[in-house]
Amino acid sequence: MLIYNPNGHYYFLKGIDPYSCGVVAELGYEIVHVTLTHLIPWHKGFSQIEAYLKLIGHNRNALCAMQLRCPEPFTMDEFVAFNQEYCSVLQEWDLYIDGFNPIARTNVAPVIDPPRESMLYAFSYLQPVNQLDQPTFVVAGAGELIDGILKPEGIVRRNETSMEAMREKVIYVVRVMGDRLTKLGGRWEIVNRINIYTNHSISHLAEDLVLPCVNQLHGLHWYQSRPPVIDIEYEMDLRGINQERYLDLRSL
Template sequence: MSDTVPMPAGGYAYMPGVFQYSCGVGALPGFEIRRVTFDTPVPLEAGFAWIKAFLEAAGRPLEAFCACELRSPGQFSEDGFRAFNELYCGTLEAWGIYEDGINPVARSNVCPEIGAPATPSFHAFSYTVPSDAGPTFVIAGSGEVPEGKNNYFDHVVARGDQSPEGMRAKARHVLGEMERRMASFGKSWADVTAAQIYTVFPIHSFLAEELVTRGTARHGATWYFARPPIVELDYEMDTRRVLSETVVSV
């Protein structure tokens, strides 16, 4: 895996990103990433407690927690997003995962337009187990803006443009970022078992040309009627190769 950092205690490697999440994770040899989806969103604090108990019951260390998918009530300002992330990272720090400003856990955090939870909540999480099932990975969510800039707003692709061509430009940027991140793990769309799209704007005008022809939707593509977590972002995606997925009711 190029451009990745091993996390031996967790059984995975990660692609460094920003303080709130990594760009993606891939299971180390001898391990497999598995995914658990909550039937209904679970508020963050209760979700962390449930996941902790789940990992302990499975005989896995807390460091095996390698990715999560969150749902939030609405889009954040940049300052609000940073404040939320500092609280989120506090739990990972207490778990011995987040250290010295480095977060190996991949993440998506989006805002359902209809039926959003009242508080930030878990939709799903991923963890590692010893296994010879073969390579598995989870790529973190990305919107139409480069990570690591001094601010988001000055760098949004086609900012404020939700026309078909504006949305196509946003999608192209995000698809390219998904491909860049997968390449760090030596993977491509041919390896993907699930691709997820988050936007409240139409995607049909470019779905075939930009997604299907790339192989993005070889297992279909799941479209969530949701917004990225920061105001003025309109399109987000994440993707994964996970061979074992479970739904639980909490």
């Protein structure tokens, strides 16, 4: 279900408590994606985002998506507890719309050089634009967790990493990505960033299951990372935007 956020000038796809399933800019606006050149603690990240948005003439309502990096995968209970703390900040910012969290999110655990605490890696925001030929959107991260319900029994082929099990996991996640993309009014051919997060080799999986579905012009980006919950093995997110920025927010 798409829900309009009049304060942020975007629509969001209803998700679960910690995040929406994706966001798409309304007519007259576009989504800009910002990647940090240096990670900062996630809680401080919110204040730095607000300072940056104020600097460029926007308020906190322009925020529409977050990307976090955590030290290691959480247990399910730990993940729920972290999400409660995270969501409390969104509520303090008064970002919820009719009781729903509108902010899309990806949260993964790097395998190499993981951070010591959960950190802000990237965020997206809305800005006015005169004309665009196509919508701009961000699809939130999703792993092989059926319907996103935060219960261990919802994990596809839990505790299995055989070739067959991994194929089933990837098939499920690609289907989720396509479903969210369609509901946001997007199309695979206008997606220009596809991220894969897993500690498993992706060559055979991507060639057989991902590449046939996507716009191959821009390729795939593999992060050797683990999804944020123990026993989830494969995650993806994607976006279709016109502006990517790289910033150091530490000095704001």
